[in-house]
Amino acid sequence: xxxAPGKSESSPVARGIWSDAVGRIRKNRLAMACAVVxxxxxxxxxxxxxxxxxxxxxxxxxxxxxxxxxxxxPGSDFVLGTDFLGRSVLRKTLYGAKISLTVAxxxxxxxxxxxxxxxxxxxxFRGLADELIVWLYTTLSSIPYILLVLAFALVLKDKTLALRxxxxxxxxxxxxxxxxxxxxxxxxxxxxxxxxxxxEVIKHKDRQYVTAARSYGCGNxxxxxxxxxxxxxxxxxxxxxxxxxxxxxxxxxxxxxxxxEKNRPxxxxxxxxxxxxxxxxxxxxxxxxxxxxxFISLALNIFGDALRDSLDPKLRIQ
Amino acid sequence: MTAYIIRRLLYTIPVVFxxxxxxxxxxxxxxxxxxxxxxxxxxSAETRAEIRAEYGWDKPLFFxxxxxxxxxxxxxxxxxxxxxxxxxxxxxxxxxxxxxxxxMLTVPMFVGTLAISVSLAxxxxxxxxxxxxxxxxxxxxxxxxLPFLSFILxxxxxxxxxxxxxxxxxxxxLSPPQYLALPVLIGIAAGLGSNVRFYRTVMLDEMDADYVRxxxxxGLGPAGVLFKHVLKNGMxxxxxxxxxxxxxxxxxxxxxxxxxGIPGLGYLMIEAIGARDFQVINAMxxxxxxxxxxxxxxxDICYCLVDPRVSLx
Numbered sequence: 001x002x003x004a005p006g007k008s009e010s011s012p013v014a015r016g017i018w019s020d021a022v023g024r025i026r027k028n029r030l031a032m033a034c035a036v037v038x039x040x041x042x043x044x045x046x047x048x049x050x051x052x053x054x055x056x057x058x059x060x061x062x063x064x065x066x067x068x069x070x071x072x073x074p075g076s077d078f079v080l081g082t083d084f085l086g087r088s089v090l091r092k093t094l095y096g097a098k099i100s101l102t103v104a105x106x107x108x109x110x111x112x113x114x115x116x117x118x119x120x121x122x123x124x125f126r127g128l129a130d131e132l133i134v135w136l137y138t139t140l141s142s143i144p145y146i147l148l149v150l151a152f153a154l155v156l157k158d159k160t161l162a163l164r165x166x167x168x169x170x171x172x173x174x175x176x177x178x179x180x181x182x183x184x185x186x187x188x189x190x191x192x193x194x195x196x197x198x199x200e201v202i203k204h205k206d207r208q209y210v211t212a213a214r215s216y217g218c219g220n221x222x223x224x225x226x227x228x229x230x231x232x233x234x235x236x237x238x239x240x241x242x243x244x245x246x247x248x249x250x251x252x253x254x255x256x257x258x259x260x261e262k263n264r265p266x267x268x269x270x271x272x273x274x275x276x277x278x279x280x281x282x283x284x285x286x287x288x289x290x291x292x293x294x295f296i297s298l299a300l301n302i303f304g305d306a307l308r309d310s311l312d313p314k315l316r317i318q
Numbered sequence: 319m320t321a322y323i324i325r326r327l328l329y330t331i332p333v334v335f336x337x338x339x340x341x342x343x344x345x346x347x348x349x350x351x352x353x354x355x356x357x358x359x360x361x362s363a364e365t366r367a368e369i370r371a372e373y374g375w376d377k378p379l380f381f382x383x384x385x386x387x388x389x390x391x392x393x394x395x396x397x398x399x400x401x402x403x404x405x406x407x408x409x410x411x412x413x414x415x416x417x418x419x420x421x422m423l424t425v426p427m428f429v430g431t432l433a434i435s436v437s438l439a440x441x442x443x444x445x446x447x448x449x450x451x452x453x454x455x456x457x458x459x460x461x462x463x464l465p466f467l468s469f470i471l472x473x474x475x476x477x478x479x480x481x482x483x484x485x486x487x488x489x490x491x492l493s494p495p496q497y498l499a500l501p502v503l504i505g506i507a508a509g510l511g512s513n514v515r516f517y518r519t520v521m522l523d524e525m526d527a528d529y530v531r532x533x534x535x536x537g538l539g540p541a542g543v544l545f546k547h548v549l550k551n552g553m554x555x556x557x558x559x560x561x562x563x564x565x566x567x568x569x570x571x572x573x574x575x576x577x578x579g580i581p582g583l584g585y586l587m588i589e590a591i592g593a594r595d596f597q598v599i600n601a602m603x604x605x606x607x608x609x610x611x612x613x614x615x616x617x618d619i620c621y622c623l624v625d626p627r628v629s630l631x
Contacts, residue, residue: 139336142614143607144564146572147587151341151603154591155349245463252465253573257591271467278475290468297463305459 018234024310031306037299041097048098063091063265071277074284081284084277092265093288097296099255099266103182104247108240110186111193116236118190119197120224124205133198137191145188149250152184153259177261181254185247196239200232234311241304245297252293267293319622326618330611337607342390345600351375355594356403373400373597399601404593409601412586420582422494424571427505432560435510439517440544443525454514461511469508470577473500488579501574513559520555524548553624561617564610 025031051061059065066086067078074081080089122133140148159175175183204210205228213227254260255268262269267289274286353369370376374389382388393399399409442454477500478486484500485492524530525548533543575584583602590598 135332135336138333139340142333142337142610143340143603144610147599147603147606150587150591151344151599154594154596154599155344159348249465252467256467257588259591267465268467271465271471275471278471279479283475286468286471290465290472293465293468294460294463297465298460301459301463 021234021307021310025306028306028310031303034299034303034306037295038303041101041296041299044094045098045101048095059091061091061095063087063095065091071282080288081282083273083285084282089285089288092270092285093267093292095265096267096270096289096292099178099261099264100248100251100293100296103178103185103251104244106182107185107189107247107250108244110182111190111243112236112240114187115190115193116197116229119194120201120229122194123198123201124220124224124228126202130198133194137194140188141191146250146253148188149184149254150257150259152188153180153254156180156183157259177263178251178266181251181260184254184259185250189243189247192243193236193239196235197232200235201228204228204231238304238308238311241300241307245300245304248293248297248300322622323619326615330615333611334608337604337611338391338394341600341603342387345596346386346390347379349596352594352596394604400597402590402598403595404589409598412598413583413601413605416581416583416586418582419580420571420575420584423498423501423505423574423580423582426498427502427509428563430502430506431509431513434506435513436517436549436556438510438514439521440549442514442518443521443548444540444544446522446525455518458511458515458518461508462515464508464511466508466573469504470573473504473507474577477503488581497578497580501578501580505574516559517552517556520552521548524551527551554621557617557620557624561613564613 025035048061050056051058064087067088068082068086070082070084070086072078072082072086074089078088078090080093083089083092118133118136122130143151156175157180201224209231210223210227213223218227251260251266252268252271255266256272258272260266260268270285270289274282274289278286351370353366353373353375356369357365367376374386377389378385380387397410401407402409402412438454442451445451474486478484485497488497529547529551530543533547538546571582572584572587574580575582576588579585586598587602589595590602
């Protein structure tokens with residue numbers, strides 16, 4: 001967990017795991033380039049959200065606008081060409097980033113909210129709770145991932161989650177469009193993180209710092225949330241930087257199969273639309289959606305690996 | 319050894335039970351009674367009652383000897399999944415018919431990917447640190463980042479449609495090698511990135527081991543060291559990977575069969591998704607899970623045979 005011996009001699013100030021990792025990752029030029037790409041995607045999505053929230057009149061987010069004749073080749077007028085209605089493919093691709101990243105974000109949040117507490121409880125208390133939780137995730141991981149996601153998405157589609165009390169809805173949540181997609185991905189994606197956290201908590205719960213915390217009177221809940229989780233959380237971040245790619249690609253497949261967003265352009269829906277155009281020689285919508293997926297996935301893959309190498313020297317791949 | 323296998327076998331019972339519980343919760347409770355969707359708006363009350371009786375939706379959910387849950391379990395145990403909503407054909411017949419074409423696609427794809435990626439990984443691991451190695455890693459990560467759909471669509475467009483090297487679509491008159499060649503090729507190409515990268519890591523872990531240095535020191539050539547020593551010791555992670563890849567074959571087959579019109583299980587599932595036919599998805603989920611559990615059991619037994627130190631905690 002500490003610095004390399006050579007480094008700590010030159011800098012007597014204690015450095016934490018994070019500043020150490022940031023220092024190491026900064027030297028990796030490829031990883032920094034990927035960080036820039038990821039930041040660009042996030043900024044773009046943030047901009048689209050802000051522009052929609054404040055109804056900004058920006059041509060960038062107006063993907064519905066018909067900018068020219070249909071099926072125009074990419075060129076000086078239209079950077080990525082136009083689709084069958086004459087809408088800009090560039091704007092659709094940029095808007096697709098919003099759908100894709102939103103899905104991946106919420107899916108990550110849902111699977112973290114399920115996986116981290118369950119993993120921590122299983123690893124810390126062991127016994128019956130552990131056996132139940134292990135049984136639960138073994139069961140879920142026995143079902144091939146894509147079948148599980150498909151089954152969840154199919155069943156959850158167009159359902160309404162409502163909490164009724166005395167005849168009135170006190171909580172109502174409609175599962176339409178991307179909500180179904182990220183619920184399905186999130187509810188099935190927590191197994192890996194749960195397994196990871198459980199294993200780490202088992203390793204950590206007999207360490208001296210935990211014993212020390214217990215000796216001055218910390219309760220179990222406090223030990224888990226304030227002591228153990230912060231010490232294992234970097235592993236969660238590494239696993240999610242790589243899992244994000246899986247979520248993005250799962251969204252593409254679900255949207256392609258018609259289980260996702262219908263009314264707004266997502267990359268999966270663009271590929272589905274372009275499928276019929278490709279034999280006619282209109283390749284650019286397909287290529288644009290592929291590019292949108294490719295660059296974020298590549299950046300996340302490389303950055304995630306670099307993050308793993310810099311945070312966890314033991315796991316380093318040569 | 320025998321005790322280990324028996325205990326491992328018994329452990330599959332709660333897992334299969336859990337899978338059945340999951341599919342029951344999904345399809346019978348969350349999915350629920352979909353009589354209206356099957357019967358259509360104009361159906362009479364008798365038709366509705368008949369459909370309810372056929373699928374057992376008129377019975378209590380759990381606490382009764384003829385409850386929906388008991389029915390769900392017995393159906394699964396006897397592999398009787400009822401009839402499809404689309405054409406009233408028994409689902410198990412559909413699955414039986416689809417298994418052949420699916421396996422004809424996935425087995426060559428799987429074997430091809432494994433053979434090519436393990437050999438490439440051995441070569442890359444041997445040349446580690448050189449520019450060849452670095453380029454190979456970048457190409458692998460790039461291949462992993464491309465969506466599978468793009469591999470299929472561009473592959474079909476260029477190789478079959480534009481250049482006419484392969485038939486574009488399944489046709490009953492074509493012989494299997496003709497219509498399967500392109501999907502298998504695309505499946506292998508799409509899988510190479512992640513596989514080569516994984517096996518490279520496995521091989522590199524072994525390349526640093528003492529026994530490799532010893533083998534080189536006693537004068538063995540690179541081929542001898544790689545195939546006789548490194549490959550054998552890398553067998554455990556390779557075995558695990560092979561089993562873990564089986565569920566992913568479904569995904570590959572799902573989309574590949576859709577695009578090439580191969581009448582297999584993937585095609586069946588796409589059809590069922592389009593028609594919202596829960597019963598077919600339910601049957602496929604259950605069979606997929608049972609296969610996974612079975613393969614997992616098989617690997618653990620193989621571990622036990624390969625490495626005598628392995629035992630169940």
